[in-house]
Amino acid sequence: MAGFAVALIIIMLAAGLLAAVKVSRQRNSGLAQAIALVKLKTLFRLHLPEQSSGSPAPSPDRPVVHVYPRQSGLDAAVLWSVLDRDCLHVLHPDDQRSLILFGMRLFARTAHAGDTAAIEAALASGRAVTVPCPPDAEPGSETLAAYKALAGFARKHGAVMRAMHVRGSSLSIWSAYPRSSAPRHLLPRFRLAQSGLLDFGVISPAGNGATAPRDEDRVHDLLAEVRFASNDLDRGLFLAFRDAADRYGKAGPVLEDALGGKLSYKKMLIGARVLGVRFAAMSQPGEALGVMLPNANAAIVTFLALQSAGRVAAMLNYTAGPAALVSALSTAKIRTVLASRAFVEKAGLEAPVAAIEKAGVTIIWLEDLRESISWQEKAAAFLNWRRPLQPVKAGDPAVVLFTSGSEGTPKGVVLSHRNIHANAAQAEARIDISVEDKLFNVLPVFHCFGLTGGAILPLLYGVRLFLYPSPLHYRIIPAVAREVRPSIMFGTDTFLAGYARTAKDTDFASLRLIVAGAEAVRAETRRIYRERFDATIIEGFGMTETAPVAAVNSRSHNKDGTVGRLLPAMALRLEPVEGINDAGRLFVSGPNVMLGYMLASEPGVLQPLSDGWHDSGDIVAVDEDGYIAIRGRAKRFAKIxxxxxxxxxxxxxxxxxxxxxxxxxxxxxxxxxxxxxxxxxxxxxxxxxxxxxxxxxxxxxxxxxxxxxxxxxxxxxxxxxxxxxxxxxxxxxxxxxxxxxxxxxx
Missing domain, CATH: 3.30.300.30 (ANL, C-terminal domain)
Structure with a gap:
C-alpha cells in the first residue's frame, strides 16, 4: 500500500513537471516560474486575464512599472509566475522573510522595498518592475506620495504603468489583513486581473472628465480600474451571492431586520430556493413579477428567489399611490405581485391593493405561500441551495425599477445582472468596506440606491446588513442605530437632517461613514454630523439608469461642493447647452448603464440604448481633476x-x-x-x-x-x-x- 502511494506521488510530480515544461515553452518563461504557475493554478484555481495566449498581455517595447495592492504574501508569487523572467520584483518587508516565497527569492530578480536605485537601474536597462502598494481602496497621504514617486520614475525612464490585482488572495491564510476583516480559507480561488497601460507622457481628456489629473490620481484610478476588473461579472446575481456565501458564509448571520429575524448566507439561499420553485411554477422564464415588500429579510429572500428562478424582480414603489402603481404594472406587463398581508395592514396600503386587484393582477401573499410549503420542499431546498433553478446570462434582465417621477410620469428602467453586479463592484473599488462593517439601510429597496447600495453591495462583499422598514421614522431610527451600532449608513439629506433633530449625541457614535445621494447635501447637515456625531458624510451622484451610482467622493478623494469623481470603467461626455457657458449636459456610459426603458406607450417592450450612452438630463461642470459639480437638472433651469x-x-x-x-x-x-x-x-x-x-x-x-x-x-x-x-x-x-x-x- 505504501509503495502504491509513493508511486502515485511520483506520477503526480512527474505530471506536474511535464505540465510545467509545456507552460515554460508556451510562455517563454523560466522553468521555476512555470512550476509556480502550475502549482497556483492547481491549488488556487488561478484564473488569468482573458488573452488569446491564455496569459496576461505581453509588455510593450518600453519598460513597464507593474503596481499591485499587496493583499497577501502570495501576490508576489502570482505576479512572478506570469510576468517576464527578467522582471525586477520589489518585495514587501514581510515577503523578504517569508518561507513560502523562498523559491521565488532564489530564482527571481528581487529588491527590497524602498530600493529606488534598483528600480531606476532596472527601468534604465529596459526591464520591467513590480512594486507592491497598500491594499486600501482609499489611500492615505503617504500612499498617494508613493504613487507620485512611482509616476516620476516612469516619466524619467520613459516607462508605462500597468496595475495588477489578485482577487481572493486576501482570504488566504497568508493574508495581509487581520482575521477580523478578512475570513481565512485554506485554498481560496484566485483571479488575476490587469489594467490597460498608462503613459504619463500623454495628457488627454480622460474618460472621467479630468483634463489635467495629478499623477498620483492617475495611479489611484488605475488601481481602482483593475480592482473592479478582478470581479467575475459574467455570472447571474444568484451565483454571485453564492460566491459571497463561499467567501464569507462562516461569519454567522449576515442579514437582520427590525422584526428580529437573522439569516446567514446559507439560510438566505435555502429560503430563496424554496420560494423560487413556487415562483417558477406560476410564471414564465424572463417574466417580471412585482415585489411590494418593505425593507425586511423577506424582501431580500424574495429578490434572490426570483433571480434563482430566472425571473425579473419588478420593485414597486408602494408610496407612489394607486394610479402610479397600476401604471407601473401596465408598463412592465406584470401579471403577479408578491406582497405581505402584515405589511399591507401595518402600512395602510389597502387602497393600492384594491387598485392592483381591480386591474386584474394577481396578488400572492407570502404568508399563505410560506404556510403551504411542505417538508419535502424544504428538504429539497436544503440539498440544492447552491444551484439556481434556471440558468441566466449576465446580460439578461434582472430588475425593473421605476424612475422617481419627481418631474413627470415614471418609466420602467431595466437593469441586467451585470449592470447591478458591476455597480456594486465599482463602489467597492472606490470605498473600503469589510466584514467588520455593518450597514444600516433605511432606504426602500424599490429605490435603486436602497437596492444596489443598501442591500446587494454589502451582501456581495460580506458586510453585515440591518434593514429598517421606513426612512420616515425620525424619532425611532436614531434609537435603533444606538442598539444596532452600524459603521456605515446610507441616506438622503432630508432624512439625515430629520434624524439629527431627534437624535441624542451618542445615537450615531458607531458610524464611521455616511454615504448620501438622491439630493444635494446641505452644509448644515454636514456640520451637524461632523460636530455632534464625529461622522463624515460623503456625497455621491447617480440615477436609476446607472444602477444607480455614477460618481462618489471618498475619504481620500473628497471635494466639497461636488459629488465626487466618476466610478471605474465609466466614461462621460458633456454636450453644450444654450445659455450655459461653464457646464454641459451629462452623458454617461459604462457596464452599469441600463439595458433600456420600458414605456407606458409600449408596455413590456424594452427600448434599448442606441449607442450605449445615457442622457442623464443633468447639467454638470467637471474640473481638471475629474470632480463633478451638479448645476441642476436640464428641466430645472428657468429662462428669465x-x-x-x-x-x-x-x-x-x-x-x-x-x-x-x-x-x-x-x-x-x-x-x-x-x-x-x-x-x-x-x-x-x-x-x-x-x-x-x-x-x-x-x-x-x-x-x-x-x-x-x-x-x-x-x-x-x-x-x-x-x-x-x-x-x-x-x-x-x-x-x-x-x-x-x-x-x-x-
Whole structure:
C-alpha cells in the first residue's frame, strides 16, 4: 500500500513537471516560474486575464512599472509566475522573510522595498518592475506620495504603468489583513486581473472628465480600474451571492431586520430556493413579477428567489399611490405581485391593493405561500441551495425599477445582472468596506440606491446588513442605530437632517461613514454630523439608469461642493447647452448603464440604448481633476429675460440663508420675462427683502431672487426621499392662480 502511494506521488510530480515544461515553452518563461504557475493554478484555481495566449498581455517595447495592492504574501508569487523572467520584483518587508516565497527569492530578480536605485537601474536597462502598494481602496497621504514617486520614475525612464490585482488572495491564510476583516480559507480561488497601460507622457481628456489629473490620481484610478476588473461579472446575481456565501458564509448571520429575524448566507439561499420553485411554477422564464415588500429579510429572500428562478424582480414603489402603481404594472406587463398581508395592514396600503386587484393582477401573499410549503420542499431546498433553478446570462434582465417621477410620469428602467453586479463592484473599488462593517439601510429597496447600495453591495462583499422598514421614522431610527451600532449608513439629506433633530449625541457614535445621494447635501447637515456625531458624510451622484451610482467622493478623494469623481470603467461626455457657458449636459456610459426603458406607450417592450450612452438630463461642470459639480437638472433651469437660471442654485442659496428649513424652487409662466421663480419653503416668515439682501452677499444676480414665496408646513417628498417637484409645482401653480383671482376680484 505504501509503495502504491509513493508511486502515485511520483506520477503526480512527474505530471506536474511535464505540465510545467509545456507552460515554460508556451510562455517563454523560466522553468521555476512555470512550476509556480502550475502549482497556483492547481491549488488556487488561478484564473488569468482573458488573452488569446491564455496569459496576461505581453509588455510593450518600453519598460513597464507593474503596481499591485499587496493583499497577501502570495501576490508576489502570482505576479512572478506570469510576468517576464527578467522582471525586477520589489518585495514587501514581510515577503523578504517569508518561507513560502523562498523559491521565488532564489530564482527571481528581487529588491527590497524602498530600493529606488534598483528600480531606476532596472527601468534604465529596459526591464520591467513590480512594486507592491497598500491594499486600501482609499489611500492615505503617504500612499498617494508613493504613487507620485512611482509616476516620476516612469516619466524619467520613459516607462508605462500597468496595475495588477489578485482577487481572493486576501482570504488566504497568508493574508495581509487581520482575521477580523478578512475570513481565512485554506485554498481560496484566485483571479488575476490587469489594467490597460498608462503613459504619463500623454495628457488627454480622460474618460472621467479630468483634463489635467495629478499623477498620483492617475495611479489611484488605475488601481481602482483593475480592482473592479478582478470581479467575475459574467455570472447571474444568484451565483454571485453564492460566491459571497463561499467567501464569507462562516461569519454567522449576515442579514437582520427590525422584526428580529437573522439569516446567514446559507439560510438566505435555502429560503430563496424554496420560494423560487413556487415562483417558477406560476410564471414564465424572463417574466417580471412585482415585489411590494418593505425593507425586511423577506424582501431580500424574495429578490434572490426570483433571480434563482430566472425571473425579473419588478420593485414597486408602494408610496407612489394607486394610479402610479397600476401604471407601473401596465408598463412592465406584470401579471403577479408578491406582497405581505402584515405589511399591507401595518402600512395602510389597502387602497393600492384594491387598485392592483381591480386591474386584474394577481396578488400572492407570502404568508399563505410560506404556510403551504411542505417538508419535502424544504428538504429539497436544503440539498440544492447552491444551484439556481434556471440558468441566466449576465446580460439578461434582472430588475425593473421605476424612475422617481419627481418631474413627470415614471418609466420602467431595466437593469441586467451585470449592470447591478458591476455597480456594486465599482463602489467597492472606490470605498473600503469589510466584514467588520455593518450597514444600516433605511432606504426602500424599490429605490435603486436602497437596492444596489443598501442591500446587494454589502451582501456581495460580506458586510453585515440591518434593514429598517421606513426612512420616515425620525424619532425611532436614531434609537435603533444606538442598539444596532452600524459603521456605515446610507441616506438622503432630508432624512439625515430629520434624524439629527431627534437624535441624542451618542445615537450615531458607531458610524464611521455616511454615504448620501438622491439630493444635494446641505452644509448644515454636514456640520451637524461632523460636530455632534464625529461622522463624515460623503456625497455621491447617480440615477436609476446607472444602477444607480455614477460618481462618489471618498475619504481620500473628497471635494466639497461636488459629488465626487466618476466610478471605474465609466466614461462621460458633456454636450453644450444654450445659455450655459461653464457646464454641459451629462452623458454617461459604462457596464452599469441600463439595458433600456420600458414605456407606458409600449408596455413590456424594452427600448434599448442606441449607442450605449445615457442622457442623464443633468447639467454638470467637471474640473481638471475629474470632480463633478451638479448645476441642476436640464428641466430645472428657468429662462428669465433670455438667461438660463438654475433652480438648484437658487435652492442652495436659500438653504445657506435659512439652513434649518427646507425649500423647493420652481418656475411658473410669466408674460413679461418668460418665466418667474416661485420659492416653496417651510421658513416662517420668509421675507423676500431678507432674501434679496442675502443674494447680493452670495454673489447672485437679481434674476435669481424668487419673485414669489409660498409657505408650506412641509416640503412634499417622494418615497425615496427626493423632493417631489411635481407636487411642489402644483402648489406654486395653485398659489399663483388663487392670487391672480384675488387680484382680479379687487
Amino acid at each position: 429675460a433670455g438667461e438660463m437660471i438654475s433652480l438648484g442654485a437658487i435652492e442652495l442659496m436659500v438653504q445657506q440663508l435659512w439652513p434649518e428649513d427646507f425649500h423647493a424652487a420652481v418656475a411658473v409662466t410669466d408674460t413679461r420675462k418668460g418665466e418667474r421663480i416661485v420659492l416653496v419653503t417651510t421658513r416662517m416668515p420668509a421675507l423676500r427683502d431678507e432674501l434679496r439682501e442675502y443674494s447680493r452677499r452670495f454673489g447672485a444676480t437679481d434674476l435669481m431672487v424668487p419673485g414669489e414665496i409660498v409657505n408650506v408646513p412641509e416640503i412634499p417628498l417622494l418615497g425615496s426621499g427626493k423632493t417631489d417637484y411635481v407636487t411642489a409645482q402644483k402648489i406654486a401653480d395653485e398659489w399663483i392662480k388663487s392670487h391672480r383671482t384675488d387680484r382680479a376680484r379687487k
